[in-house]
Amino acid sequence: xxxxxxxxxxxxxxxxxxxxxxxxxxxxxxxxxxxxxxxxxxxxxxxxxxxxxxxxxxxxxxxxxxxxxxxxxxxxxxxxxxxxxxxxxxxxxxxxxxxxxxxxxxxxxxxxxxxxxxxxxxxxxxxxxxxxxxxxxxxxxxxxxxxxxxxxxxxxxxxxxxxxxxxxxxxxxxxxxxxxxxxxxxxxxxxxxxxxxxxxxxxxxxxxxxxxxxxxxxxxxxxxxxxxxxxxxxxxxxxxxxxxxxxxxxxxxxxxxxxxxxxxxxxxxxxxxxxxxxxxxxxxxxxxxxxxxxxxxxxxxxxxxxxxxxxxxxxxxxxxxxxxxxxxxxxxxxxxxxxxxxxxxxxxxxxxxxxxxxxxxxxxxxxxxxxxxxxxxxxxxxxxxxxxxxxxxxxxxxxxxxxxxxxxxxxxxxxxxxxxxxxxxxxxxxxxxxxxxxxxxxxxxxxxxxxxxxxxxx
Ligand SMILES: Cc1cc2nc3c(=O)[nH]c(=O)nc-3n(C[C@H](O)[C@H](O)[C@H](O)COP(=O)(O)OP(=O)(O)OC[C@H]3O[C@@H](n4cnc5c(N)ncnc54)[C@H](O)[C@@H]3O)c2cc1C
Numbered sequence: 001x002x003x004x005x006x007x008x009x010x011x012x013x014x015x016x017x018x019x020x021x022x023x024x025x026x027x028x029x030x031x032x033x034x035x036x037x038x039x040x041x042x043x044x045x046x047x048x049x050x051x052x053x054x055x056x057x058x059x060x061x062x063x064x065x066x067x068x069x070x071x072x073x074x075x076x077x078x079x080x081x082x083x084x085x086x087x088x089x090x091x092x093x094x095x096x097x098x099x100x101x102x103x104x105x106x107x108x109x110x111x112x113x114x115x116x117x118x119x120x121x122x123x124x125x126x127x128x129x130x131x132x133x134x135x136x137x138x139x140x141x142x143x144x145x146x147x148x149x150x151x152x153x154x155x156x157x158x159x160x161x162x163x164x165x166x167x168x169x170x171x172x173x174x175x176x177x178x179x180x181x182x183x184x185x186x187x188x189x190x191x192x193x194x195x196x197x198x199x200x201x202x203x204x205x206x207x208x209x210x211x212x213x214x215x216x217x218x219x220x221x222x223x224x225x226x227x228x229x230x231x232x233x234x235x236x237x238x239x240x241x242x243x244x245x246x247x248x249x250x251x252x253x254x255x256x257x258x259x260x261x262x263x264x265x266x267x268x269x270x271x272x273x274x275x276x277x278x279x280x281x282x283x284x285x286x287x288x289x290x291x292x293x294x295x296x297x298x299x300x301x302x303x304x305x306x307x308x309x310x311x312x313x314x315x316x317x318x319x320x321x322x323x324x325x326x327x328x329x330x331x332x333x334x335x336x337x338x339x340x341x342x343x344x345x346x347x348x349x350x351x352x353x354x355x356x357x358x359x360x361x362x363x364x365x366x367x368x369x370x371x372x373x374x375x376x377x378x379x380x381x382x383x384x385x386x387x388x389x390x391x392x393x394x395x396x397x398x399x400x401x402x403x404x405x406x407x408x409x410x411x412x413x414x415x416x417x418x419x420x421x422x423x424x425x426x427x428x429x430x431x432x433x434x435x436x437x438x439x440x441x442x443x444x445x446x447x448x449x450x451x452x453x454x455x456x457x458x
Contacts, residue, residue, distance in 0.1 A: 001414045003407040004029050007096045007399075008088055010079045013041025014058065015346025015362060016100030017065035018388060019395035024070035026403055029413065031420055032071055035078040037440045039066060041102050042347065044442060045130040048162050050189040051373075056445060057384050067433045072420050075436065076427040083423075085318035085342070092416040093409070095341045096402035098395075099319070099326070102347040103311040107324070109154065113267040114274075114305065119143060121274030125155075125163055125308040132166045137443035147171060148304040149210050152277055154264060155308035156216035156223045158370045161246070163308045164256045167212040168193060172255070175207040176200075192253035204255055213257035213300070217282055218290055220247050220260050226371050246374045259300075263292060268299060276301040313348045325351030333397050341405060343398045346391065365390035 005028040009016045012034040020030045038044060043058040066073050077083060079101065088094045106124035114122050123145060134140045149171055153164050169185045172193045176183055181200060188196055197203060204211060216223060221240040225247060228239055251258055259279075266278030281296035312324045319336070320327040326344060329335050334349060336342040347363050366387050372378045408416075429436055 001410040001417070003410050004413050005096075005403050005405070006031070006094055006408045006413060006416065007098060007402055008033065008094050009098045009100055011035075011041060011099070011101040011346075011348075012039025012066055012073065013043060013062060013100070013102065013346070014366075014387060015102075015348075015391050015394070016041075016098070017062045018391040019098050019100060019345055019398065020071050021065040021068050022392060022395050023399055023403070024068040026399065028070065028403060029417075030068075030071045031074060031416070032066060033074045033077050033079055033083060035076070035101075037075050038437070038442065039073070039075070040442070045133055046126070046159075048129060048166060048189075049133045049444060050186045052186065052444070054380055054384070057380065059442070059445065061384065061388060063434070063437055071433075072417070072431075073429070073433050073436075074420055074423050074427075075429055075440075077423055080316045080318075082426075085316070089340055089342075092419065093412045094416065095405045095408055097340075097342050098398060098402070099313075099316075099336070099342065099344040099348050100346050101313065101316070103313050103350040105312045105314045106307060107310040107312055109264070109305075109307040109309065111264055111267060111277075113269075114277075117274045117305075121303060122305050122307065125159055125306065126311060128163060128166065128306060129159075132170070134443065139443065148302070149212075150302045151212040151304040151306055152264075152300055152302045153212050153214045153306045153308060155214060156218070157308070157310065158225055158367070158374055159311075160214060160308035161225070161250050161374055163306055164212050164214050165189065165250060165254050167306065168254045168256055171209055171211065172196075172207070175209050176202075179207070193255050194253050197255075209255075211255050211257055212306075213259055215259045215262045215264070215279065215300075217263045218261065218284065220244055220258065222284075223247060225374065227367075242375065246371075249376070250374075261290075262298075265292070265297065268301070274303055274305065276303075277305060311347075312350055322351075333401070334394065335398075335401075338401070341402065343402070345394050345398060360390065362387070362390040362394045 007023040007028050008031045009020045010033050012032045016032060020032050023030045039062055040059055043055055047055055088097060104126055106126050127143060131143060131145055134142060147167055147170050151167050153160060155163060169188050173183060173185050173188055183196055221243055223243050226239050226242040228235055231239055250256055261282045262279040263282055264277045265280045268276040276299055278297050278299055281293040282290045283293050284290055313326055315321055326336060328344060331349060334344045336344055349361055349363055369383045369387060424431060
């Protein structure tokens with residue numbers, strides 16, 4: 001084989017597939033290592049499934065990227081397990097490794113007494129959304145959650161709004177079904193639970209549903225549901241109104257309860273089972289901080305706590321960490337270790353400190369799109385274009401550096417490709433990306449939809 005530029009990309013979703021196709025278009029041989037059978041990442045498992053049209057559009061875009069002939073896709077292969085960074089760099093001599101593996105580890109709630117209830121009383125956001133998006137699939141083999149009514153949700157960001165909607169949609173769908181009223185959760189989301197109950201002359205009390213409660217440590221106006229890096233007093237006033245509007249819509253349409261200025265400080269246990277949490281009130285301070293009010297404790301009884309306080313990248317062997325995040329040397333270029341050729345793109349850059357105004361990260365762009373989605377101001381095509389343009393901008397700087405490195409000698413390219421083929425045999429992938437995807441489609445993505453089904457209201 002001839003000497004060639006080789007780029008290995010870890011994770012094949014929005015960030016990974018954009019970087020991969022750009023490198024491929026510039027003539028490099030690209031190996032995309034993806035832990036799952038499908039490469040859709042947060043689009044499949046983080047964006048709730050009622051965004052059917054956006055999900056389908058994004059699945060299609062990722063597929064179009066990864067079908068490039070210069071890309072070798074390696075599914076069901078996890079960096080750190082079936083392949084390691086040391087193996088790639090030291091054994092095969094790969095010059096560039098791009099980490100596009102996202103942020104899949106939930107931030108720890110910080111109540112260690114709650115840890116023993118993990119999965120049975122305590123659920124974190126990432127597995128919950130994944131379950132919600134998949135559990136109607138008869139082939140689903142992941143964890144299964146029986147969602148108790150009256151759940152405590154701890155959060156305050158945009159993702160926690162999806163979480164409270166998921167909980168109430170599931171609860172009300174079940175309660176309606178018990179009355180012989182069959183409404184799909186996606187339909188319930190589109191219509192609003194309030195409207196569906198109204199149409200059937202029902203109330204939450206009549207159905208016996210309390211619904212979940214979102215607990216936030218500050219006031220509603222302070223929730224990070226709409227942000228501005230450096231707001232003027234006028235812009236801040238508008239921002240606070242927008243936050244209230246976004247929250248109000250969720251509380252009203254999905255019958256969610258809200259408790260501001262409260263932090264969890266204790267765990268209630270009865271008969272070895274989770275019985276609730278103790279909260280303490282908080283008060284805002286002049287400098288913008290928040291303090292707990294001594295003696296203000298109150299108990300909230302519930303068998304279910306859902307934590308939605310943020311996602312972090314998973315630790316990987318060979319990747320240095322600084323506290324909870326990867327120790328990037330340059331958060332703006334995604335450089336982790338230029339000597340070894342390791343870079344990061346997309347959500348893996350979670351933890352970025354000072355974002356340069358002029359160079360908005362792809363992660364920040366998607367966050368702002370999510371703000372607009374919750375505010376009901378998202379145009380599907382524009383959103384998708386903006387997200388991918390941002391991913392490409394971010395990838396382009398990394399690739400400028402990566403592709404300036406010396407090409408990989410032919411025999412090393414050959415050894416790496418042979419390793420890829422061995423892995424393909426192990427996972428049963430024949431090298432035909434389109435054929436593989438056709439055989440491994442998400443359960444809710446049928447042939448009809450591929451040729452253009454309904455579009456939902458994304
Ligand atoms: C308009 C718009 C709105 C969106 N809104 C939301 C939203 O509200 N909520 C949301 O969650 N997402 C949302 N998304 C999805 C969003 O695209 C992603 O959250 C974001 O783009 C990050 O993508 P990523 O490629 O960096 O990471 P991810 O999408 O997380 O992809 C990472 C990939 O790496 C793989 N991987 C992880 N670890 C390993 C490993 N060790 N070895 C091999 N592979 C690994 C994963 O399986 C995954 O496929 C939205 C997207 C768009 C376009």
